Amino acid sequence: MNRIAIRNGHVVDPSSRVDGVRDLFIASGRIVALGEAPEGFTPEIEIEAAGRMVCPGLVDLSARLREPGHEQKATIASETRAAVSGGVTTVCCPPDTSPVIDTPAVAELVRHRAKQSGRAWVLTLGALTHGLEGEQLAEMAALKAEGCVGVSNAGRPIRNSEVLRRALEYAATYGLTVYLQPRDPWLGQSGFMHEGSVSTRLGLPGIPETSETVELARCLLLIEQTGVRAHFCRLSTARSVEMVADARARGLRVTADVAAHQLHLTEMDVAGFDPMFHVIPPLRTIRDRDALRAGVAEGVITAVCSDHQPHEPETKLAPFNGTLPGISALETLLPLTLRLVDEGAFDLNTALARVTRGPAEILGIETGTLTPGTRADLCVIDTEQAWRLDPGTLLSRGRNTPFRGWEFRGRVTHTLVQGRLVYELR
Amino acid sequence: MNFPGNWNTMQLDAQGRLRHFLTVEGLPRRILTDILDTADSFVVVGEQPVKKVPLLRGKTIVNLFFETSTRTRTTFELAAKRLSADVLNINVSTSATAKGESLLDTQKNLEAMHTDMFVVRHQHSGASHFMAQHAAPHVSIINAGDGQHAHPTQAMLDMLTIRRHKGAFDSLCVAIVGDILHSRVARSQIHALNTLGVGEVRVIAPRTLLPVDIESLGTRVFTSLSQGLAGVDVVIMLRLQKERMQSALLPSEHEYFQRYGLTEEKLALARPDALVMHPGPINRGVEIASSVADGPQSVILRQVSYGIAVRMAVMSMAMGRSPGARETAAKEPE
Numbered sequence: 001m002n003r004i005a006i007r008n009g010h011v012v013d014p015s016s017r018v019d020g021v022r023d024l025f026i027a028s029g030r031i032v033a034l035g036e037a038p039e040g041f042t043p044e045i046e047i048e049a050a051g052r053m054v055c056p057g058l059v060d061l062s063a064r065l066r067e068p069g070h071e072q073k074a075t076i077a078s079e080t081r082a083a084v085s086g087g088v089t090t091v092c093c094p095p096d097t098s099p100v101i102d103t104p105a106v107a108e109l110v111r112h113r114a115k116q117s118g119r120a121w122v123l124t125l126g127a128l129t130h131g132l133e134g135e136q137l138a139e140m141a142a143l144k145a146e147g148c149v150g151v152s153n154a155g156r157p158i159r160n161s162e163v164l165r166r167a168l169e170y171a172a173t174y175g176l177t178v179y180l181q182p183r184d185p186w187l188g189q190s191g192f193m194h195e196g197s198v199s200t201r202l203g204l205p206g207i208p209e210t211s212e213t214v215e216l217a218r219c220l221l222l223i224e225q226t227g228v229r230a231h232f233c234r235l236s237t238a239r240s241v242e243m244v245a246d247a248r249a250r251g252l253r254v255t256a257d258v259a260a261h262q263l264h265l266t267e268m269d270v271a272g273f274d275p276m277f278h279v280i281p282p283l284r285t286i287r288d289r290d291a292l293r294a295g296v297a298e299g300v301i302t303a304v305c306s307d308h309q310p311h312e313p314e315t316k317l318a319p320f321n322g323t324l325p326g327i328s329a330l331e332t333l334l335p336l337t338l339r340l341v342d343e344g345a346f347d348l349n350t351a352l353a354r355v356t357r358g359p360a361e362i363l364g365i366e367t368g369t370l371t372p373g374t375r376a377d378l379c380v381i382d383t384e385q386a387w388r389l390d391p392g393t394l395l396s397r398g399r400n401t402p403f404r405g406w407e408f409r410g411r412v413t414h415t416l417v418q419g420r421l422v423y424e425l426r
Numbered sequence: 427m428n429f430p431g432n433w434n435t436m437q438l439d440a441q442g443r444l445r446h447f448l449t450v451e452g453l454p455r456r457i458l459t460d461i462l463d464t465a466d467s468f469v470v471v472g473e474q475p476v477k478k479v480p481l482l483r484g485k486t487i488v489n490l491f492f493e494t495s496t497r498t499r500t501t502f503e504l505a506a507k508r509l510s511a512d513v514l515n516i517n518v519s520t521s522a523t524a525k526g527e528s529l530l531d532t533q534k535n536l537e538a539m540h541t542d543m544f545v546v547r548h549q550h551s552g553a554s555h556f557m558a559q560h561a562a563p564h565v566s567i568i569n570a571g572d573g574q575h576a577h578p579t580q581a582m583l584d585m586l587t588i589r590r591h592k593g594a595f596d597s598l599c600v601a602i603v604g605d606i607l608h609s610r611v612a613r614s615q616i617h618a619l620n621t622l623g624v625g626e627v628r629v630i631a632p633r634t635l636l637p638v639d640i641e642s643l644g645t646r647v648f649t650s651l652s653q654g655l656a657g658v659d660v661v662i663m664l665r666l667q668k669e670r671m672q673s674a675l676l677p678s679e680h681e682y683f684q685r686y687g688l689t690e691e692k693l694a695l696a697r698p699d700a701l702v703m704h705p706g707p708i709n710r711g712v713e714i715a716s717s718v719a720d721g722p723q724s725v726i727l728r729q730v731s732y733g734i735a736v737r738m739a740v741m742s743m744a745m746g747r748s749p750g751a752r753e754t755a756a757k758e759p760e
Binding site for chain 2: 195197314320
């Protein structure tokens with residue numbers, strides 16, 4: 001295996017509280033030392049990182065890779081290539097593929113394809129209910145044995161509270177974390193954007209805040225009853241942040257994430273009917289956005305994810321409510337997160353923690369840190385390089401981004417996965 | 427100026443003239459007044475034995491309707507014919523789009539046939555904006571109703587009706603009654619009334635039929651018909667769709683009529699010379715009593731006649747061929 005030295009980089013690793021210029025040494029796919037080289041270390045590759053930042057590879061809690069079943073949109077190969085170009089070394093893929101990841105065979109297929117493509121690590125969530133239909137329990141024990149890191153209904157409703165309760169209990173039996181995206185099966189189901197003054201103006205059916213909070217309340221009560229470890233995906237409202245903070249304060253084992261775009265965009269951005277801003281949960285008010293930012297800063301929300309959903313162009317070439325929701329977001333996760341530091345929402349260490357060790361802890365994996373001994377998943381970032389987003393240059397098969405023309409600072413120059421250089425900016 | 431939702435960069439050309447007519451929201455009062463003045467001149471055309479003017483001779487107008495409509499489609503068709511344009515009516519249920527062709531492909535195919543204008547009705551809010559964004563440079567888009575968003579020609583024919591009966595707008599109090607939540611007509615009326623400077627715009631409905639924060643569009647909200655009608659100059663009733671009972675918005679037609687139906691007794695609370703309007707088609711005995719719909723204060727059928735004149739005005743202006751166009755152009759250097 002390669003021995004690599006990354007020289008003179010500004011190493012920032014929130015989990016080990018390292019923040020300073022250090023050399024970093026890798027051997028056999030692991031970080032072997034920070035600062036001083038181990039005795040007799042002779043690197044085969046040297047990466048000069050003076051003036052650049054070296055940080056753990058990003059861990060993304062939710063990326064749709066579209067395989068199997070939707071290869072017209074993207075493939076595991078195309079999307080993991082996009083991931084590493086954005087510094088993302090681990091992605092977690094929800095079970096709403098086609099077929100659904102509710103049998104070990106599908107989980108194995110995803111793992112196999114990811115291995116073939118050989119770039120980012122691809123983890124899977126198994127289905128919580130059979131076919132995600134919300135009626136029968138999925139074979140969670142078998143899914144866990146095949147390597148699924150958790151279970152989820154991927155935003156599909158479980159209407160019957162008895163089924164939800166039993167699904168949580170069964171998941172708890174096997175120590176599986178349940179990933180819940182709170183959305184009431186009735187409130188705002190026919191909606192397309194946040195219910196508020198903008199939806200009133202545009203005449204677009206609305207999705208009220210209670211669509212999220214009512215379901216969040218039901219889930220919290222059942223989590224408390226069953227004692228399952230649960231993670232809330234894609235919070236979008238100020239009230240949700242309060243509810244999760246309260247639950248955590250009362251000792252419930254719950255965590256939460258937010259999609260990076262929710263920390264930047266609001267309902268006002270939808271006012272031009274641009275389908276690129278069509279997302280679920282919807283973009284909400286400035287007050288919600290600010291509360292989500294505060295939730296990230298204060299550690300109520302411990303992960304920021306991409307919520308990557310690549311689409312083929314036709315999918316977004318229609319009037320707003322004739323389009324599918326979602327953003328191709330793997331390549332904007334890091335830029336949007338760094339931008340929050342520039343905007344003063346929180347400091348660099350907090351920002352990086354929420355995209356590295358924070359999500360890794362939720363997933364229960366060892367990465368997201370540069371502590372010697374751990375797997376060498378990391379990236380080198382030229383933090384001063386300014387660039388403007390041109391959707392045509394995205395490596396993802398999906399070019400559906402609302403951030404066309406946005407100016408960012410900071411660009412990934414190298415990405416290493418298990419000590420292998422899988423991306424280098426040319 | 428190009429913030430999301432500022433449609434004027436799309437609706438008006440570089441000289442500030444109407445190019446597409448997508449929404450009333452944000453258009454300057456000058457444009458709305460131009461539409462009304464031009465429509466006034468066309469009202470006369472409809473009353474003459476020969477009802478045609480040659481303004482749009484040689485132009486091809488496509489009526490592209492993705493939702494069924496009788497009144498709006500036929501009045502657009504008549505308006506186009508009275509302007510001497512060639513008209514193509516495309517109803518989606520009998521065309522390629524029903525076979526899965528996208529809106530954009532439909533538009534591009536029709537543009538390839540050298541058409542000049544699309545009059546579009548679509549179930550999705552923003553559909554006409556979408557078409558305007560993708561339109562060829564010489565093609566105009568007229569919104570004939572998009573989802574629950576806008577129905578600007580309906581609003582303008584209502585404004586023409588009000589102006590022809592009441593003269594000035596500034597002292598008027600206008601009430602819009604009924605299913606505001608689902609109504610593109612109400613939204614366009616509210617914008618038009620506020621732009622033309624009426625004294626007060628009221629909306630009257632049970633809370634289930636009022637969209638969130640409707641006050642922000644410049645309205646005063648009433649949930650009681652009796653209180654809301656007190657002293658108004660114009661009452662605009664909206665059609666109540668039968669589906670609203672199924673979706674838990676209302677208990678029954680009966681209770682709705684009891685509380686929000688316009689009867690002679692309720693109308694007596696408005697000013698004695700108040701106009702009664704309705705965009706049609708009316709549900710007699712659901713939102714309006716027959717005696718009121720057919721009564722002396724009703725101008726419902728006039729609205730239909732004025733609808734043709736307003737659509738002639740909008741079509742000719744968007745094609746740069748309105749009777750006053752030369753005059754306006756001559757004035758411009760000032």
